[in-house]
Structures are given as C-alpha cells and as structure tokens.
Amino acid sequence: MNxxxxxxxxxxxxxxxxxxxxxGFVPGEGSQQSPGGRRDYSKDNLRPVTVKQIKEAxxxxxxxFKIDNAVVSQITFVGQICNISAQATHTTYKLxxxxxxxxxxxxxxxxxxxxxxxxxxxxxxGAYCRAWGKLNHWNDRRYVASQIIRPIEDMNEVSYxxxxxxxxxxxxxxxxxxxxxxxxxxxxxxxxxQQAAGGGNHGDYxxxxxxxxxxxxxxxxxxxxxxxxxxxQQVIAAQLKMDMSDIAAAGxxxxxxxxIYTTVDDQTWAILEPxx
Amino acid sequence: xxxxxxPRILATHLSNFQHRIxxxxxxxxxxxxxxxxxxxxxxxxxxxxxxxxxxVGHAVEIIGKVDQKLQIxxxxxxxxxxxxxxxxxxxxxxxxxRYKEIFYDGE
Numbered sequence: 001m002n003x004x005x006x007x008x009x010x011x012x013x014x015x016x017x018x019x020x021x022x023x024g025f026v027p028g029e030g031s032q033q034s035p036g037g038r039r040d041y042s043k044d045n046l047r048p049v050t051v052k053q054i055k056e057a058x059x060x061x062x063x064x065f066k067i068d069n070a071v072v073s074q075i076t077f078v079g080q081i082c083n084i085s086a087q088a089t090h091t092t093y094k095l096x097x098x099x100x101x102x103x104x105x106x107x108x109x110x111x112x113x114x115x116x117x118x119x120x121x122x123x124x125x126g127a128y129c130r131a132w133g134k135l136n137h138w139n140d141r142r143y144v145a146s147q148i149i150r151p152i153e154d155m156n157e158v159s160y161x162x163x164x165x166x167x168x169x170x171x172x173x174x175x176x177x178x179x180x181x182x183x184x185x186x187x188x189x190x191x192x193x194q195q196a197a198g199g200g201n202h203g204d205y206x207x208x209x210x211x212x213x214x215x216x217x218x219x220x221x222x223x224x225x226x227x228x229x230x231x232x233q234q235v236i237a238a239q240l241k242m243d244m245s246d247i248a249a250a251g252x253x254x255x256x257x258x259x260i261y262t263t264v265d266d267q268t269w270a271i272l273e274p275x276x
Numbered sequence: 277x278x279x280x281x282x283p284r285i286l287a288t289h290l291s292n293f294q295h296r297i298x299x300x301x302x303x304x305x306x307x308x309x310x311x312x313x314x315x316x317x318x319x320x321x322x323x324x325x326x327x328x329x330x331x332v333g334h335a336v337e338i339i340g341k342v343d344q345k346l347q348i349x350x351x352x353x354x355x356x357x358x359x360x361x362x363x364x365x366x367x368x369x370x371x372x373x374r375y376k377e378i379f380y381d382g383e
Contacts, residue, residue: 049378050378050379052281052378052379052380052381053378080354082279094279096279096282098281098283098284098299098379098380099378099379099380100279100281101279126352126354128354154359155335155337155356155357155359155360156359156360156361156364156365158368159361159364159365159367159368160364162368162371162372162379163364163367163368163371165378166371166375166378169375169377169378170375
C-alpha cells in the first residue's frame with residue numbers, strides 16, 4: 001500500500017532567469033535524475049502494532065523488519081511504563097501493553113535540553129503512553145528507537161490503538177471483505193490504465209475525456225526523448241505525420257485538461273507530472 | 277520475556293484463564309475493604325492489595341492472577357477514570373481472543 005509520497009515538492013522548481021521575461025516554469029533537474037539516487041520515501045509507512053508483533057517481527061535483511069510479511073519503517077504503539085532508566089545519552093522506557101514488553105530508547109536531543117519537555121513529567125512508572133519510532137535490534141535484543149513518547153490522556157486511546165492494530169493486521173493477512181471492489185476503487189489511475197489499454201499505456205494520467213487525437217499526441221509526447229523544455233508541436237506533427245492544425249487543437253485540449261503545459265513558447269509542450 | 281503476557285479478558289473468560297495472569301478493564305461496583313467487585317461483562321470479585329486505590333463508579337484496569345474460585349488477586353490496578361467506552365474495551369477483548377496471534381501465546 002502506498003500510504004503517501006512526499007515527492008511532489010521535488011518535481012518542479014522555478015526558473016531562475018525568468019525574473020521579468022514571462023516566468024519560466026521549468027521542471028527541476030531533480031525530476032530528471034536517474035531513479036535509485038535517492039531513497040524511496042513512497043514506501044515509508046507508520047504502522048500501529050502490538051508488542052507481541054514487535055517481538056515476532058521478522059528480520060528481513062540488516063535492519064529491515066517485516067510484520068505480516070510487509071516491511072515496516074515506523075511503528076507506533078501504546079503501552080504501560082513498567083520501568084524507566086535514564087542514561088546520559090538516552091532514556092530507556094520499558095513498555096508493556098499486555099501482549100509483551102519492549103524497551104523504547106529515546107535519545108536526548110542536546111539542542112533541545114534547554115526546553116524541558118512538559119510531557120516528560122507525566123511519563124512515570126505505571127502510566128500509559130504512546131510511542132512512535134523505528135524498530136531496531138542490537139545484540140539480539142529488540143528495541144524501539146523513538147522520537148516521540150507522549151502520555152495518554154484519554155484511556156480510550158488504549159482500546160483504540162489495539163483495535164487499530166488488529167484492523168491493520170487483518171488488512172495485511174486476510175483478503176479484504178469485497179476485495180474485488182477495493183481493487184477497482186483503489187486508484188483512478190487504475191481505471192485510466194485499463195481504459196488506455198487500447199491506445200497504449202498512459203500510466204497515471206487520466207485521458208478518459210480526451211479525444212483520440214489528443215491521446216495520440218499525448219502518447220507521442222510521452223515517448224519521445226526530450227529535455228525539460230518539452231517538444232515543439234512541429235516535431236510531433238512530423239513524427240505522427242499529422243496536420244499541424246490537428247496537433248494544435250489536440251494541444252489546446254491537453255492543456256485545458258491539465259495534462260501538458262507550454263514551456264519556452266506556446267508551441268512547445270511538456271507533460272505535466274501527475275501528483276500522486 | 278521478563279514481563280508475562282496479560283491477556284485482556286471479561287468475566288465470561290475467567291474459567292479459561294485459571295491460574296493465569298490477566299488484565300481486566302471493568303467498572304468498580306462495590307468496595308469491601310480487602311475485596312471489591314468490578315463489572316466487566318459480569319461481576320468479578322477481586323482481592324485487593326495495599327497499593328490499589330479503587331473508586332466506585334470509576335473504570336479500573338486490573339492486572340492479577342485468577343484463582344480457583346475465579347477471583348482475581350490484584351497485582352496492579354490503574355484508574356481509568358469515568359469516561360471509558362466499554363463497548364470499545366469489550367471489542368478489544370473480543371479481538372484479543374479472536375485474533376490472538378497478535379495478542380498472546382496459546383497454552
């Protein structure tokens with residue numbers, strides 16, 4: 001499941017030279033870089049779990065953990081503090097949620113020592129708290145490296161968390177009720193893709209409302225090698241062996257649909273990266 | 277595993293958890309000095325320890341051992357206040373036993 005991606009912000013940057021000259025809106029270099037260069041944040045997730053699930057998480061490779069066969073990056077859970085031990089660099093809380101107990105280490109941010117954390121006073125033995133963090137292991141001991149631990153104010157959160165953890169566990173282990181439905185409704189892009197089966201693959205772009213001509217132009221624009229500046233409509237016309245006026249009409253249609261945009265001049269187009 | 281698992285149960289599960297340590301969230305019905313009655317899907321007699329401070333009408337979470345008479349000998353008690361949604365809490369108990377793979381190890 002793709003919970004979210006934080007990538008959209010990296011895809012565009014504003015042209016530096018365009019101060020008065022009509023504003024260059026140029027896709028940034030970032031989006032052109034080869035994949036693999038940066039971490040794939042789109043796979044990051046935050047999963048509610050029970051301590052038993054933490055204890056039984058499989059080590060996939062290195063420090064990658066899997067729960068219910070799904071990679072977990074961050075976890076959150078609720079537990080009762082049964083022991084606190086403060087060290088110079090970190091505080092270790094032992095949390096018990098009834099399904100087991102696990103150590104949670106919160107490293108002390110030396111930049112923030114001046115501002116005492118008001119939460120900390122409430123984190124006492126016997127109190128319930130919620131922790132967020134990353135599952136780790138060291139010398140065969142599992143612990144959670146936590147950024148945030150906060151006391152629980154409303155005890156219903158304990159029930160809430162355990163039910164949420166159950167729901168997510170079931171999500172990963174059982175076929176969803178009405179799985180066929182869920183699949184169909186999963187993404188709009190999915191529908192677009194199916195529909196595009198006849199005329200090539202349009203990926204995440206929704207071309208359902210476009211004319212056949214516009215689809216053809218879009219497909220051509222997508223497949224041709226190009227720079228940030230996109231492609232001039234004459235080049236597209238030559239490639240497709242179509243009339244310039246047809247290409248221009250298709251271009252207007254695609255611009256109106258928000259699928260392409262003009263770059264250096266009105267006749268040069270590039271594909272607008274979809275937001276996920 | 278220094279801390280034992282404490283499965284969440286209701287009154288109806290007591291007989292299945294004899295001699296085990298359990299966790300019960302219930303409402304305090306009656307205080308009788310050394311003992312108390314809490315309602316968790318039915319009344320449960322609990323044998324208090326010196327540190328337990330129960331208040332009638334409050335929700336309380338008890339960790340303790342189920343004895344032969346299906347009473348719970350308290351090891352720890354946490355006050356959960358007066359604003360507890362017992363439907364949610366009971367749903368947790370149901371989930372605990374139905375999907376116990378993420379809650380506790382079987383016998």
